Amino acid sequence: MTASPPRLRFAPSPTGFLHVGGARTALFNWLLARRTGGTFLLRVEDTDKSRSTDESTRAIFEGLQWLGLDWDETVVFQGANLERHRADAATLLTSGKAYRCFCTPDELTQRRTAAEAAGGAFSYDRRCDRLDTAEIDHRVAAGTPFVLRFRVPNGETAWHDLVHERISFPNKDIDDFVILRSDATPIYNHAVVSDDIAMGITIVMRGDDHISNTPKQILLYEALGAPLPQFAHLPMIHGTDGKKLSKRHGATAVGDYQHLGILAPAMVNFLALMGWSPGGDFEEVMTIDRLVHAFKGDGLLRKASVFDPKKLEWMNGQHLAKMPIADVEALVAPLFEKAGLATVAQLSARRDWFHHLLEQLRVRSRLVDEIVTQAAPYFADAVTYDPDAVAKQWKDPGAVLALMTGVRESLESLESHASWDPLLLEEMMRTLAESKGVGAGKLLQPLRIALVGVSASPGIFDVMLILGRDGTIARVAAAERRLREMMASA
RNA sequence: GGCCCCAUCGUCUAUCGGUUAGGACGACACCCUUUCAAGGUGUAGAGACGGGUUCGAUUCCCGUUGGGGCUACCA
Structure with a gap:
């Protein structure tokens, strides 16, 4: 951990809703920031104009707000930092860390497919880095379009990842990647580094699909003379089939779960336990405060986890019962x-x-x-009788009718609403069943159908309390009428 | 193909070299009981494979296999 409070950020690109994977990444950043007294920032990576939409940006904000992941300071829109991105790229060019490349996209794809056809791997051959100064000046003067490529130095790039320990890449496996397009807009890795430096980010916590971007970004930090942040690469979240979570797996947006009836604290609780564990035996159902307390930045797991909707539902039921x-x-x-x-x-x-x-x-x-x-x-005025329930519990309408009439008469004898008490009612019904020569269940089950029309409900005496004296009696009376109809039509 | 990451019950996970490999979800059974839940109890269920290191490997190292990610003038 850094000595001063860390600055973390969540940096989604607004190309869709807030995905559960993104939500989990945001949550971990938020938890660590809240736990350490650090800062949690939000940056919208909208440099790809063709794919970014305001609608997505809104959806992401709403998703984060629903989860309760509030961010500090104002939202940074990456597109607004274009000038700095260009300036940083220019710095790299003048300091000799980057060079102009005049190869056209078509040429590049051609060479790439040729290399692949030959069974080899394509890597940029630095041909433009070998152009002499006069030639470069000539092309620039002629207005030939060019991109800026980063000149990857020899050696190895390694870092101590907060979740993976040491990760290293031989620099020879890293291409001289583009940092500025021919239209002078920045490529992802360059924009990210430029922004993370400007925002003073000290911990970059993101999905491990960014591991292979990291050496490029480290090289950029170094070339720009900026101090390195710490990196933490979280495992992916997969669907039940072990594949990366996608629309094929049903609901993947946090908003989908909100509309499915999942509670935000349950979602947060569930997401927190994907790729993180406090260690040892612990109570899995936790409030957000409890999560913040327990989340110390360790216990981060390396293995991708499978999103289990069943467990989410269970978790939700737990929260629902406790809130x-x-x-x-x-x-x-x-x-x-x-x-x-x-x-x-x-x-x-x-x-x-x-x-x-x-x-x-x-x-x-x-x-x-x-x-x-x-x-x-x-809330219904009249009970809707479920056919299956009726078939099962009102098999013998005549007998049930007699029982229901008995029930109604007993209940009507209770003049006062004050005596409408579950314990008293239970005693009364049991006595009635006994006098009719049937078990309590034989009376109570048909009564349940009379009161709510279905075979599953809260305890029957709680139901009577909810319905009230008059409501209960009215429904029993309605059931009696229905039973007579059944007998008449039989 | 190349590079990188990962590997304990079906799923989420515990285990800081020595455990009957523990818990949770789900499944099943039983208890409770007026139904359905909830709750309680119990059962089945895991160290991918092969080599090392060690008195002793789930744990450390190597390899294999498998899965995943990246490999754009996307993010």
Whole structure:
């Protein structure tokens, strides 16, 4: 670690949504910055005008904001630094670290395909570096287009990676790469280094697909006389088939998961455990604060990990069950309104009731939306009877009718709403079942269908509490009518 | 093809040379029980292969195999 607080950055290119891999990279940078009291910066790498869109930039910002990954200072747009990129390239040219190359793209591809056809690997042969000064001046004066290439020195380039220990490349394997295009715009590696130097970045933490860029960037730092940052190359995240995560694997954008009903803290928790481990035995379900505390920059893994949506869902269920109920309300009330169940205002008007309902449903849900789905029966005017449930639990309409009538009469005998108590109701129903000569289950299961229409629900006495005395009695009565219809049509 | 990175249950991982190789997700079974969840308990399930080094390798070294990344006037 550096002595002074580190400066880290996340540098996405705005060519699409915020990918889970990118989100994980951003998260690790953010965690380390927050843990160490460092700075977390955001830089949008929009130098490729043809692929960058404002829409993508917005989507990335939204994704980061949703996850709660706030950045310090103002966002840097790489495209705005064009003049510095050119100036740095010019410095390299005048100091002899770079040279003009007049080879055209067509010539280059031709030579490349020729080399490949011959079974060899193409590498730039430095022919333009051998041009004499007069020739160069002549071509420049004639307006011949040229790019700037970096002259890779002999030797070896190595660094101590924070996750991989030592990594080294023989310089002979590094081409004299282009740093400035013929239209005088910078190539990635050059822009990155120029910006990272200008932004004072001290730790470059990114995906390990950048490992092979690193020696080029180190060479650039050295040529520019700038101090080297530390590098940390995080493993990739793969799909279930072991291949790099792509659209083929379904949802890959963090926004997709948001819309699927995943909670941001669960997503963060899950992502944090991909490619990092606090070590030893530890509780996997962690709050963001806890993650910040535990994330010390060590425990970074080297192996690519497979994104497991099942575990994400489990993680989400854990967070859903543990978060403050008021937070669940805030999150879910708008969804209830959208689903046409009730307005946010209506829900907050009977907050205690709503909270009780949410307590009952959240433990049975893994995704936020499942709460809404499960809540539908408690808002409908009439119960929708699920055919399968009816077929199973109301097999004998006559017998069920007798039971339901008994239930209704018992409930009606409870005059006071104050006596509408789960324990009391349970005692009453069990007594009733006994007097009817059936087991409790034989009474309660058909009753569940009467009350909510489906065979899965919270405990039946909690359901009765949620429905209230009148609501419960009305539904039992409705069930009795339905059962008579079934008998009549049978 | 060249260069680089990686390699423990199906998946995420623990292990700082000596362990019955531990935990989590998922799967299965059981318990709880009015259903569904949640929760509890348990079962199955891993060191890719071959050489070294060592009294002793999952652990250190080399090779093989496999997977991945890069190899642009993309980022």
